[in-house]
Amino acid sequence: MGEPTRPVVLLFPGQGAQYPGMAVELYGVEPVFTAAMDEFFALMGEEGRRLRADWLSDAPAVPLDDASRAQPLLFAVGHALGRTLLARGLRPAALIGHSVGELAAACLAGVFDLAGAARLMAARSAAMATVVPGGMLAAGVAADDLEARIGERYRAAGVAVAAINAPRHTIVAGPQPWLSELAADLARENVITRPVAALQPFHCPAVSAAAERFAAGFAGVPLAPPRVPIRSTATGRAVSPAEAVNPEFWAGQLARPVRFWAALSGLLAEGGHTLVEAGPGRTLTMFARRHPSLRSGHSNAFAPLPSTPDGTLAAWEAAMAELDQLVTEGV
Structure with missing residues (x-):
């Protein structure tokens, strides 16, 4: 991919974007995506083997909508797609993540490495297991x-x-x-x-105790300021260096409301951008297309994966060709 005319922003979706078979057709075909998924599963140990089996299965042992499946798999798919886009030469100017997608953005930006992310996903699942239905x-x-x-x-x-x-x-x-x-x-x-x-509920007082338990899971996980700016959906503004190394900042978002529109609007106020959804489906790009910057054509949004598992590989290959044109010509 060439140098973009418009700055590129990667969007990482959260709970609700998952669906059976999400991104599975890329597994074993896209080398970077496959390696990133396998690395995450390996770091998750025995639970990683169960996660992989449920992700690839038509009849998962644990429902995909349960936090113990949706959360780590959405993280893994978003992070792996981000790694794949970077390997193809895409250089995002900023990252925006929705809920667990913000953790995928943080990992891609170098706030913590994938080994740390695996520990955090395990801690997040354990914390959410204590939440009432x-x-x-x-x-x-x-x-x-x-x-x-x-x-x-x-x-x-x-x-x-x-x-x-x-x-x-x-x-x-x-x-x-x-x-x-x-x-x-x-x-x-x-x-x-x-x-x-x-x-399970998310981002409400019912999970406040779970957020505190999740914060304890950051013990021993090294944190660093992001190498790529992250526009936080917890605050609506860029994550500061001090926030990036504060475990309570990341853990606390589990119980705080997600302010995706505020984060997006703040970014688009700075100028036109090309928004690329690094996750399954088109949830965040659908919201983004309601923004005046996109309705006027000043910015554009792009989703490489469909909202169902059918035709994932064909859609991805077509998207990569179109995205190269979009970012180089600023269409």
Whole structure:
């Protein structure tokens, strides 16, 4: 790939973007992707062998939407895709990660190495195993509107706005049965919701204790300032050197809301960019295309993988050819 006319930003999706067979067609075909996946699985030990088996299986032993599967596999696929794009000569100007995607961005940027990442993914899974059953709902309303509708009864149960992905795309998370009851209340108010693919809540008070347990997993993992700027979806601004080496900054995002729209808007305010989704599907590029910078053509978004496993390899090969044209010609 040549030098881009527009700065390239890699987007790393989080929980909800996973699907059976995600990126599997690249495994054994793309050498860098395959090596990165195998390295991660090996570093995860016996759990890595189980992760690999469930990733490649049509009938996984553990549901893919469970945090113990979705989280490490989304990390692994995002990191491996990022490594593959770098090996092809792509030089991102910045990285943005959504939830666990932010950890994939941090690893790719050198905040911690892959051995450290494997330890952190194991610690994150162990922490989430202590969380009560719950989930997340996507609602087609503004965050302030949804916040006003939650009410004290649900807040007391740990339900909260978990992500602000676009002006009228908000995620609410919490334990069951409260989350289902809230969905019914919202339906009576003509607010349409749909479940996010998750068996546990994220980014809400219900996981505060899990975030503290996750922080303990950083013990012994060396941290360094990022070599590539990371626009944090926890704060909406660039990760500072002090934040990068603070375990509580990374662990705390497990319980804090994801502010993807704020992070994206702050970056696009600096000028036009080419956004490339380094993960399964097109979740983040779908949100990004609602931004004025993309609607006007000032920036563009690109997703190399489809939202289903069918035709992954063909889509990837076509995407690589198109992406080379996009970044060199600034189309």
